[in-house]
Amino acid sequence: MTWCRFFRHRLILTQPMLQNRGTPSAMSDETVIEISDVWKIFGADQQGALNAIHEDGLTKAEVLARYNAVVGVADVSLSVNKGEIFCIMGLSGSGKSTLVRHFNRLLEPTAGRILIEGTDVMALGSKELQNFRNRKIGMVFQNFALMPHRSVLDNVAMPLEIRKVSKNERMRQAAAFLDIVELGAWGSKYAHELSGGMQQRVGLARALAANPDVLLMDEPFSALDPLIRRQLQDEFIRLSKILKKTTVFITHDLDEAVRIGDRIAIMRDGRVVQIGTAEDIVMHPADDYVADFVAGISRLKVVRAHAVMQPLAEYTHEHGPLPENTPRVAESETLSTLINMAIGTDDAIIVEDEGTDVGVITRENILRTVIEGTEVS
Structure with missing residues (x-):
C-alpha cells in the first residue's frame, strides 16, 4: 500500500471521530x-x-x-x-x-x-x-x-x-x-x-x-x-x-x-x-x-502539530532553507489536517507559533506518528 493510500485508509476509518473541540477554551494562568x-x-x-x-x-x-x-x-x-x-x-x-x-x-x-x-x-x-x-x-x-x-x-x-x-x-x-x-x-x-x-x-x-x-x-x-x-x-x-x-x-x-x-x-x-x-x-x-x-482513542483527534514537528533549525541544518511558498500551519493544528495536507503535496509543512516559524513536519514525521498510534491501539 502506498503512503497516500495508507493515509486515506486511516482517515476514512477514523473520520467519525475527528470532530473534537479544536482549540482550547479561553483560559488564563490564574x-x-x-x-x-x-x-x-x-x-x-x-x-x-x-x-x-x-x-x-x-x-x-x-x-x-x-x-x-x-x-x-x-x-x-x-x-x-x-x-x-x-x-x-x-x-x-x-x-x-x-x-x-x-x-x-x-x-x-x-x-x-x-x-x-x-x-x-x-x-x-x-x-x-x-x-x-x-x-x-x-x-x-x-x-x-x-x-x-x-x-x-x-x-x-x-x-x-x-x-x-x-x-x-x-x-x-x-x-x-x-x-x-x-x-x-x-x-x-x-x-x-x-x-x-x-x-x-x-x-x-x-x-x-x-x-x-x-x-x-x-x-x-x-x-x-x-x-x-x-x-x-x-x-x-x-x-x-x-x-x-x-x-x-x-x-x-x-x-x-x-x-x-x-x-x-x-x-x-x-x-x-x-x-x-x-x-x-x-x-x-x-x-x-x-x-x-x-x-x-485515535491520535487523529488529539495529537497536534507541535507534537509531530521537528525543530526548524535542525531541519534546515540538514536540508537547507525551505521555499517561501512552503505551506504553513499553526502549532495547534490536528494530525488529521496534517494528513490531508500531506496527501495533497510533496512538500514539507512549516509550523508557526504566533507568526514565527518554529518547526517542520515531513511525511515521515506524520507516518511515524500514525504508525505508533496504530501499534499502541
Whole structure:
C-alpha cells in the first residue's frame, strides 16, 4: 500500500471521530481552584484509618478490613485555571464524583485544603458557606433536579430568588439565559413537557443564571441518548467559549473528556494517576492503566502539530532553507489536517507559533506518528 493510500485508509476509518473541540477554551494562568492533600474516608473512625494509612501504609482493602472504612478520595492535589474546562474522569467507583463534592463542601473531607479564588472553603461557617455556594459555585447534576410545580422560567430564576432579586429582574435575567440555551420559547412550560435534553439545558441555564465564577458538572449528559448527548456537548462547548466559566466536568466517558476538556485528570481507586491535555495523556500515558484506558482513542483527534514537528533549525541544518511558498500551519493544528495536507503535496509543512516559524513536519514525521498510534491501539 502506498503512503497516500495508507493515509486515506486511516482517515476514512477514523473520520467519525475527528470532530473534537479544536482549540482550547479561553483560559488564563490564574489559578481559581486549588486543592491540596485531600482525603475522604467513609466510616466511624475516619481519623484512625487515615493515621493507619500514613503510619502503616495500609491499602484500601486493608482499611476496609481493619476499620470497616472506605477510602473515597486518597491524597488528591490539583489546580484549575481561570476559564479552564477541567475534566475529571474514571470508571465507576474511582472517586471522581466524591472528589467534586468537596469543592463546595457538599462532602466534608477527612483531611486536606480547598481554596477557591483564594477563599479557604474549609474555614467558612455555615452561613458563609451557604452564601459562597449561592454566589460563587453553580452545579449541574446528572439528574435534572427541576422543580415539577414550577415553570421552566421559574426554575431558571430560582438562584436569583434565593438572593432576593426582585421578581421582574430575576424573570428578565432568567429569560435571557433561556435564550442563551435556545429555549426562550419554552419558559411557560413545565419540566414534564420537555425532553430529557431540554431539561438538562434548563438545568444548565439555572446554574448559569446565578452567574457563578465556577461551574461543577457531575456527568450532566450521561443519562441522555447518544445523539442528544452529542448535541448537548456541542451546546456546552459553544457556551463555554462565550461565557468563559471555570468548569470542573465529571465524566466516565473518555471521548467526552477529549471533546470537552482543556485538561483531563484520570482517577483510579480514589487517586489521581495522571493530569494533562488529551494529547499528553494519549502520547505519554503515566502507567499501564492509563495506556489501556486511552488505547481506543485515535491520535487523529488529539495529537497536534507541535507534537509531530521537528525543530526548524535542525531541519534546515540538514536540508537547507525551505521555499517561501512552503505551506504553513499553526502549532495547534490536528494530525488529521496534517494528513490531508500531506496527501495533497510533496512538500514539507512549516509550523508557526504566533507568526514565527518554529518547526517542520515531513511525511515521515506524520507516518511515524500514525504508525505508533496504530501499534499502541
